[in-house]
Amino acid sequence: MKKEKNNKLHELKSKITIDNIGLIVILLTIILLNIFIGSNIKDPIWIIQTIVSLFTLIYLTVKKIQKEKHLIIKGKIDIAVLIFMISTIIPLIFNTYVSLEGTINFILKYWSVYGLYILTKNIVRDKEKIKIVIKTIIFSSIIPTIFGFDKFTINIFEPVYKFLNSVNIEDTRMISTFGYANTLAGYLSFTICLAIGMLRNTQKKRNKILYCIYILISAITIILTQSKFVLAIDALIIIGFIIKEIKDKKIGKKWIIAGITAIVLFFIYFFIAIQIAEPLVVTEEEKTCVIRGIESNKSYKLDFDIQTKTDKSYDVFEVSIVEVNRYFAENYLANFTLGNFSGTKTINIQTGEQVDHIEIRIKNSLNKEIKISEFRIDDKPYILEYKIIPEPLVRVFTTFNFKNSSVWQRVDYWEDGIDIIKDNWLIGAGGNTWRTLYGQTQDYLYYAKEAHCYILEIWMSFGITGLLSYLFIIAITIQNVMALQKKEKKYSNYMSIFVGISIIVIHSLMDFDMSYLIIEMLFYICIAILNKEDDKIQTKIKGTTIFAIAIFLIISICNILGLIADMVEDETGINSNKIAPWISRYKYNRIVYLENNQLERENKIEYIKRYIQEEPYNYQNTMYKMMSEDIIKNINASNLENELENIDYLINVWQTIKIDRPYDINSLQDRAEIMLNFSENLITKADTLNAEGLNTKAKMILEIIETEYSENINKSYDILKSQEGKTITEYKKEYYQNVHEKAKQLLEK
Numbered sequence: 001m002k003k004e005k006n007n008k009l010h011e012l013k014s015k016i017t018i019d020n021i022g023l024i025v026i027l028l029t030i031i032l033l034n035i036f037i038g039s040n041i042k043d044p045i046w047i048i049q050t051i052v053s054l055f056t057l058i059y060l061t062v063k064k065i066q067k068e069k070h071l072i073i074k075g076k077i078d079i080a081v082l083i084f085m086i087s088t089i090i091p092l093i094f095n096t097y098v099s100l101e102g103t104i105n106f107i108l109k110y111w112s113v114y115g116l117y118i119l120t121k122n123i124v125r126d127k128e129k130i131k132i133v134i135k136t137i138i139f140s141s142i143i144p145t146i147f148g149f150d151k152f153t154i155n156i157f158e159p160v161y162k163f164l165n166s167v168n169i170e171d172t173r174m175i176s177t178f179g180y181a182n183t184l185a186g187y188l189s190f191t192i193c194l195a196i197g198m199l200r201n202t203q204k205k206r207n208k209i210l211y212c213i214y215i216l217i218s219a220i221t222i223i224l225t226q227s228k229f230v231l232a233i234d235a236l237i238i239i240g241f242i243i244k245e246i247k248d249k250k251i252g253k254k255w256i257i258a259g260i261t262a263i264v265l266f267f268i269y270f271f272i273a274i275q276i277a278e279p280l281v282v283t284e285e286e287k288t289c290v291i292r293g294i295e296s297n298k299s300y301k302l303d304f305d306i307q308t309k310t311d312k313s314y315d316v317f318e319v320s321i322v323e324v325n326r327y328f329a330e331n332y333l334a335n336f337t338l339g340n341f342s343g344t345k346t347i348n349i350q351t352g353e354q355v356d357h358i359e360i361r362i363k364n365s366l367n368k369e370i371k372i373s374e375f376r377i378d379d380k381p382y383i384l385e386y387k388i389i390p391e392p393l394v395r396v397f398t399t400f401n402f403k404n405s406s407v408w409q410r411v412d413y414w415e416d417g418i419d420i421i422k423d424n425w426l427i428g429a430g431g432n433t434w435r436t437l438y439g440q441t442q443d444y445l446y447y448a449k450e451a452h453c454y455i456l457e458i459w460m461s462f463g464i465t466g467l468l469s470y471l472f473i474i475a476i477t478i479q480n481v482m483a484l485q486k487k488e489k490k491y492s493n494y495m496s497i498f499v500g501i502s503i504i505v506i507h508s509l510m511d512f513d514m515s516y517l518i519i520e521m522l523f524y525i526c527i528a529i530l531n532k533e534d535d536k537i538q539t540k541i542k543g544t545t546i547f548a549i550a551i552f553l554i555i556s557i558c559n560i561l562g563l564i565a566d567m568v569e570d571e572t573g574i575n576s577n578k579i580a581p582w583i584s585r586y587k588y589n590r591i592v593y594l595e596n597n598q599l600e601r602e603n604k605i606e607y608i609k610r611y612i613q614e615e616p617y618n619y620q621n622t623m624y625k626m627m628s629e630d631i632i633k634n635i636n637a638s639n640l641e642n643e644l645e646n647i648d649y650l651i652n653v654w655q656t657i658k659i660d661r662p663y664d665i666n667s668l669q670d671r672a673e674i675m676l677n678f679s680e681n682l683i684t685k686a687d688t689l690n691a692e693g694l695n696t697k698a699k700m701i702l703e704i705i706e707t708e709y710s711e712n713i714n715k716s717y718d719i720l721k722s723q724e725g726k727t728i729t730e731y732k733k734e735y736y737q738n739v740h741e742k743a744k745q746l747l748e749k
Contacts, residue, residue, distance in 0.1 A: 018062045022123045025055045026525070027136045029116060033518040034140040038167040038179040045517055046563035049112035052521075053559050056115030057552040059122075064545050071122060072544040075534030077480065077527070078121070080472040085114045087466035091430035100614035101584040102432025106461065108562070111555045113520050118548070120528035127493075130529055134194050134493060137522060138214065141191040145221055148176030148184065152224065172392060174224035183516055185227035186507040188218045189234050190500040190522070196241075197496025226396045229510055233503055270397070273389035280372040280385040282362050289360040289384045291377070292398070296355045303376040304345045308338050310368040315339045317370045318363040321347060325354040326408050327444045327721040333358070338370070354720060360384070410452045410510060416441040417456040428463035436617045439661035444721035450512035457512070473527060474505065480531045494530060501526045584615045588622075595626055604630060605646055616657045621670045624650065628678040637689055647682070647697045654704050665716035665729070669736040672709065675701050676743050683746070698746075705743040709736075 029052055036044035063071055073079060088110045097103040124133055147166075150157045152174055161168070167179030178184040192215055199211040222230065246256065280289070294300075302321065310316050315337035323331040333349040351358070364370055375384050386394060419441040420433060429437065434451040437460075451457045459467040481498045488494065501523055504513055513519045558580075565580035573589025580586065591611060594604040608627045611619075627650055635643040654675065661667050679698040686694035713736065722729045 018059055019123045022055065022059055022119050023129060023132070025051065026116065026119055026124065026133065029521065030133070030136050030525075031140045031143075033521060034143045036164060037144055037516070037518055038177040044164070045109075046559055046566060048517065049108060050556065050559040050563055052115045052119075053108075053112045053552055053556045056118055057549060057556050059119060060545055060549050060552065063122075064549065069545075070535070072118065072548050073537060073541070074121070075531065075537050077473065077476045077531040077534045079537070080469050080476055081114065081117060081524070081527070084462075084466060084469035084473060085110055087428070087462040087469060088431075090463060090465060091428045091461070094427050096424065096427045097430030098436045098617060099430060099432045099584075101582050102436065103430030104558070104582045106431025108555055108558055109517065109520070111551065112559065113517075113524050115552060115555075116521050117524040117528050120525045121532065124525075124529055125532050130493060131198070133525065133529070134198060134497070137525075138191050138195050138198065141188065141218075142214070144176040144178065144184065145188070145218065148174050148221060148224075151176060173226045174221055178516070181225035182227045182230065182507070182511050183513045183519065185222045185225040185230035186504055186511070186513045187519065188222050189230055189503045189507075192218050192222075192234075193237075193496050193500035193503065194493075197493040200496075201493060223396065224392060226392050228396060230503070230507055231396065233506055237499060237503070270389065270393075273386065274383070274394055274398075276387045276389075277374075277381070277383040278385050278387040280375075282364050282370045282372075283367060285364055285367060287362045287364070289362075291358045291360065291382065294351055294355055294358050296351055296353050299348065299350050301378050302347045302349065303374075303379070304347070304372055305343075305374040306338065306345055307342045307371045307373065308340055308369065310340055310366065312339065312366065312368075316364070316366045316368055318365075319345075320361045320363075321349055322359045322361060323349075323352055323355050324357055324359060325352060325720070326356045327354065327723070328446060329721055329723050330725060332725070352720075409446070409448075412442075412446070413438070413448055413452050414456060416443075417451045417453060417460060420460045421456065424460055424463065426463050428459070428461050428466060431461060433457075433460045439617075439664070440658050442661075442663060443715075444718065445661065445663040445716075445723060450515055452511050454508035454512070454514045457514075476534065477527055477530050480534050484530070484533065497526050497530055501530075582614075584611070584618055587611050587615075588619060591623075591626065595630075609649060612653060612657075616653075617660050620657075620660050621667065621674060624653075624671070625674045628674060628681075632678070632681040632685065635685055635689075640689065640691055640693075644693060644697070647694075650678075651697065651700055651704070654701070659708070659712070662712045663715050663721075665732045665736055668708070668712055668716055669732065669739055672705050672736065672739045672743070675705050676739055676746075679705075679743070679746060702743050702747040705740065706747065709740040709743075713737075713740075 029048060032044070032048050032051075036048065060071060072082065088107050091097045092103050092107065120133075124130055147157060147161075151161075160166075161177070164177070166177045167175075169175060169179050173181040174184065175181045176184050178187070195211045195215050195218070199208055199215070202208060202211070222234065242259070280287075304319070308317055317338040318335060319338070320335035321333045323333050325331070331352060333351075334347045336345055336347065338345075349358070360375075362370060372384060375382050385391075416438050417434065420429070420437050423429075424433065434457060435449050438448065438451070451460070455467065455470075458470050477498070481494060484494045485492065504519060504523060508514045514523070561580045562583065565576040565583060565586065568576050568579065570576045570586075571589070572593040573586040574593065576583070577586035577590045587607070588611070591604065591607050594607065605627060608623050608630075612623055627646070631643055631646050631650070659667065659671065679701045682694045682698040682701075686692065686698070713733070716736070717729060717733045724732070
């Protein structure tokens with residue numbers, strides 16, 4: 001009996017190995033990634049990064065104690081991945097970063113991803129473990145799919161979204177907890193590829209049915225995202241897959257005929273359905289109908305056959321026709337209001353030079369009923385509401401062209417990204433480079449937090465080293481997958497994984513999928529699996545494991561500090577700033593606290609200087625205003641020399657650090673006003689203190705206002721590219737001109 005217990009205990013101990021615990025950590029991470037997608041709070045990301053980096057530290061330490069070798073570098077792929085990770089640190093080392101927070105957060109994120117890569121490369125090596133990982137990826141992706149359909153329809157998981165603080169965006173497309181339809185589509189295309197691989201390699205009928213159901217539901221979800229580029233990629237892959245299956249004689253004639261018949265029937269249904277309209281009935285507060293295919297510089301006659309129902313004696317309905325151009329600028333072409341009405345309203349409009357589409361915006365202030373039974377453009381019927389086909393499905397196929405605004409917007413982003421790279425191509429400007437600098441390179445005012453191209457993102461952030469190492473990762477993976485496929489001699493899970501990550505790589509050339517932690521981590525898990533046999537390099541370089549342990553010790557500590565700082569309830573920012581001093585919002589809160597607390601003003605100027613140095617493009621005007629006001633408040637005869645140094649610092653900042661968004665007239669006028677008020681106060685102080693040096697400083701500041709005005713006024717006043725409309729833009733231009741005139745008059749004195 002005792003012997004039997006000892007045997008069981010020994011068997012249990014043999015199962016509880018560091019590798020098996022590591023596999024559990026990998027699977028847990030995959031599940032958590034699918035739960036915490038799109039969270040607006042940093043805590044979940046810190047949690048995931050902390051788990052991965054801390055366990056990687058433990059894993060490497062245990063393996064080092066066990067005297068295992070070649071944990072970090074086994075093959076060419078490991079060298080490429082390691083160089084890529086090192087490239088994230090280079091901008092910090094050479095002080096070329098444009099955002100300290102962005103740079104450190106990117107380092108922590110990528111090295112946590114690298115930790116998952118190391119664990120996968122060392123642990124997930126046999127086919128059974130690979131299948132477990134694939135199954136976990138597939139079935140955990142059901143979580144965002146369920147959330148997606150829920151947010152799209154009944155929203156019963158609202159308390160869960162609030163608990164997760166998930167992104168709360170209204171969209172006619174399927175976005176799930178990603179908050180972005182295109183990335184959701186790319187992710188599910190990746191998981192469908194994995195499911196197809198498992199489907200082909202399983203013999204159990206129950207499993208085949210489950211995978212088929214999963215593929216069908218995921219395909220429907222992708223269609224509802226209306227992601228045209230992903231659908232195009234998926235279509236090409238499906239065609240290639242079918243051709244291969246026919247070539248290998250794995251698809252019978254019956255299935256070929258059935259497939260062709262289904263496709264033909266779908267298109268017959270589609271072309272019939274898009275001809276069948278029903279009246280557009282609006283009972284909600286607001287409804288927008290988008291009219292595409294509109295030509296520039298052309299007159300149109302719009303006819304609305306309208307019936308309304310209201311018990312009010314005044315107009316409660318408003319219909320506006322708005323032109324939206326390729327610069328996102330809006331121009332109201334016409335509008336009319338209605339009370340009780342039954343008849344036809346005719347409106348004539350003239351489109352502009354850069355029109356992208358027009359929108360019919362219907363406002364129903366009292367939630368009564370307005371019905372448009374028919375709508376005509378130049379006497380030809382145009383369908384606003386389809387009867388037997390979902391409008392999103394129509395939109396997918398009818399907007400599938402290169403004239404689509406999303407294509408031109410991306411081209412604009414890429415051109416601006418290339419301009420950023422010109423100044424940062426060698427070393428890179430660190431994390432969040434695009435988000436920090438794109439406002440300076442744009443030639444009209446737009447807002448885009450991402451560059452919509454991962455290659456450009458890498459290059460501008462991590463320089464040529466980051467770019468080349470990423471390209472080598474892709475090239476080495478392709479080479480190793482071809483070798484694996486040749487060895488397998490049949491369609492394998494490896495090929496499914498490769499096709500899946502290929503979708504992500506291709507789609508990330510036009511979008512920002514790789515900005516999501518879930519995509520990055522799954523990408524490098526797959527890279528590790530696909531290159532599992534790339535272990536021919538027996539490096540003689542000593543200390544790689546010790547180096548990795550040291551790095552992951554630092555990464556783990558920083559991740560833990562970030563997590564603790566986020567969990568501390570600290571409105572002042574002081575305690576959180578002490579815990580995680582690189583995070584800008586804590587530094588900002590601390591400065592604001594010092595601004596509002598008279599007892600804590602001593603070090604405010606130094607904190608502001610440090611903030612400007614570390615985050616020169618963040619809250620520019622706020623920092624300048626607080627610093628200039630503090631100088632004026634505290635300047636006196638006894639500290640004049642010290643305050644002159646602070647004034648010189650601020651002048652140097654205005655001369656050397658570019659304006660965050662030169663096309664934003666609001667930002668320009670605020671900046672000019674801060675400088676003008678500072679100059680006026682310096683002139684007053686010069687008279688009071690009899691300090692001619694203050695007049696000299698004031699003159700220098702006024703000259704900066706003059707220079708910036710001549711450089712930027714025409715940029716910000718381009719009506720064609722202004723999102724605010726002609727009236728508002730003219731008013732703001734006049735206000736900015738008044739500030740400039742005052743500065744000019746002072747300068748002349």
